[in-house]
Amino acid sequence: MGKWPLAFANDTHSNRLLAGLPAADLARLARGLAQVALPVREMLEYPHRPIESIFFPLSGIVSIVAEVPEYQLEVGIIGREGMTGVSVLLGGDSSPHRCFVQVAGEALRISTPEFRQALAGSPALTAHFLAYARLLLLQTAGTALANGRCTIEERLARWLLMSSERLDSNDVPLTHEFLALMLGVRRPGVTIALQTLEGQKAICNLRGLITIVDRDKLKALGGGAYRLSSLFPGS
Helix, strand or coil, X not given: CCCCCXXXXXXXXXXXXXXXXXXXXXXXXXXXXXXXEECCCCEEECCCCCCCEEEEECCCEEEEEEEECCEEEEEEEECCCCCCCHHHHCCCCCCCCEEEEEECEEEEEEEHHHHHHHHHCCHHHHHHHHHHHHHHHHHHHHHHHHHHHCCHHHHHHHHXXXXXXXXXXXXXXXXXXXXXXXXXXXXXXXXXXXHHHHHCCCEEEECCEEEECCHHHHHHHHHHHHHHHCCCCCC
């Protein structure tokens, strides 16, 4: 497959979506890729504004949040399995959602014009990224199912597992404020849900850090809505 750029040499610190590309298609993108830091709360996409860059996370978590004046709710999360800018991939210039960094990390960034140019030169590259877009849509469906039918504890279990998968760690560094936004509930509801999971010995909750202790208990709580959104649906 040829030699990959240095950024992809160690898969532990690489983007899986890019790592799955043939060398020729990876080279099409590599000319425009630059490694950048992703600080917490960094805004990557603003609602209804042109998407200027596409980000392929190497670490950390990016959150997609839908909002109206009355409230806001997370509808998707992206880690090193994926990419931002799916609206561009689908032919759009902008998204109605906010996209920002939830857990700090790093990413490979490419400008939207360079990304489109790479896609135009390779139908196989476009098909590869469209397959990821389908997975993101499944995740969104799982979120809708969880929000409509699951308790806060079940939704929290699902979300912690999804975040853990994308961080490759049992430690999920988040405050109650962020969790309330992610789950679309008030902070007291988050506190009670965390206490419930901790009482079941499924997690350990410290200030700003949640550690998964028993993944099987969380999977049982997350149920089908988690499996629909998991990176490892057969597990």
